[in-house]
Amino acid sequence: MLIATWNLNSVRARLERLLAWLEEWRPDIVCLQEVKTPEANFPFAEIEKSGYHAAVFGQKGYHGVAILSRSEPQEISRGMADGVDDGQARLIAASIDGVRVMCAYAPNGGTPDSDKYLHKIAWFDRLLRHLRATENLAGPFLLCGDLNIAPEQRDVAHPERWQGTVLYNEHMSEIFGRLLACGLHDLGRNHLPAGTFSWWDYRLLSFPRNDGLRIDHLLASPALTGRCLEVFVDREQRKGKSPSDHAPVLARFS
DNA sequence: ATGGTTGCTTAGCAA
Numbered sequence A: 001m002l003i004a005t006w007n008l009n010s011v012r013a014r015l016e017r018l019l020a021w022l023e024e025w026r027p028d029i030v031c032l033q034e035v036k037t038p039e040a041n042f043p044f045a046e047i048e049k050s051g052y053h054a055a056v057f058g059q060k061g062y063h064g065v066a067i068l069s070r071s072e073p074q075e076i077s078r079g080m081a082d083g084v085d086d087g088q089a090r091l092i093a094a095s096i097d098g099v100r101v102m103c104a105y106a107p108n109g110g111t112p113d114s115d116k117y118l119h120k121i122a123w124f125d126r127l128l129r130h131l132r133a134t135e136n137l138a139g140p141f142l143l144c145g146d147l148n149i150a151p152e153q154r155d156v157a158h159p160e161r162w163q164g165t166v167l168y169n170e171h172m173s174e175i176f177g178r179l180l181a182c183g184l185h186d187l188g189r190n191h192l193p194a195g196t197f198s199w200w201d202y203r204l205l206s207f208p209r210n211d212g213l214r215i216d217h218l219l220a221s222p223a224l225t226g227r228c229l230e231v232f233v234d235r236e237q238r239k240g241k242s243p244s245d246h247a248p249v250l251a252r253f254s
Numbered sequence B: 001a002t003g004g005t006t007g008c009t010t011a012g013c014a015a
Helices: A015-025 A044-049 A115-134 A170-181 A187-191
Strands: A002-007 A029-033 A053-057 A065-069 A074-078 A091-096 A099-105 A141-146 A216-220 A228-233 A249-253
Touching: A002 A099, A002 A141, A002 A216, A015 A044, A029 A141, A044 A053, A053 A091, A065 A091, A065 A099, A115 A170, A187 A216, A187 A228, A187 A249, A216 A249
Parallel strands: A002 A029, A029 A099, A099 A141
Antiparallel strands: A002 A249, A029 A065, A053 A065, A074 A091, A091 A099, A141 A216, A228 A249
């Protein structure tokens, strides 16, 4: 079983690339972030033609998440259902082939002194409550997505330059640690060598310089962690004509 | 210190 997470940065701007990539890897489940479209404009037909179901939580212009799967998704839930509505589509979950899969796009956080950063912190507080309240972390569970946190020094190409940013600082590492304290395992930490990244800024020739961060994650419950055979980043998808600024992260399970 | 690049939507924001 192959499961992937990919911040596409617009599903419509990168549909041809996505379809070719689905054909290349035929993953069983794909968590997409930043689809940047409401459900009404989501390319369901093209994706279904490729043999995939799509569960979508969309929004006009910004954010938006989706789960693609070869088997039909069950028990789809959108958002956190905690009475808070920040108007941002960042979370969708579904049960597929006996695995509970949650696809998340965490707030970026803007700058450390901004309201956006406070919103990021509050969002993770809500996510942790939501996880504990609604999901069975004792079963096969996977939290995938762009969490906008590089948890450790090994996840940052130039820690001295990134230290203190919204993507890499002690508070963010502590929040990431609280996710792990729920009993989840960071599959990338277990299977990827230090210095493996998933995102490179569009600016400053970041990718050619490999000035990247590992901010896209697959966090698995113990039931799944033991079945993880390998994790890899498909860097080819950061190359070529109009790539996303993120590369897909894939995990293979027995 | 600043700048640099995308996508969505059409000037400016978010990343």
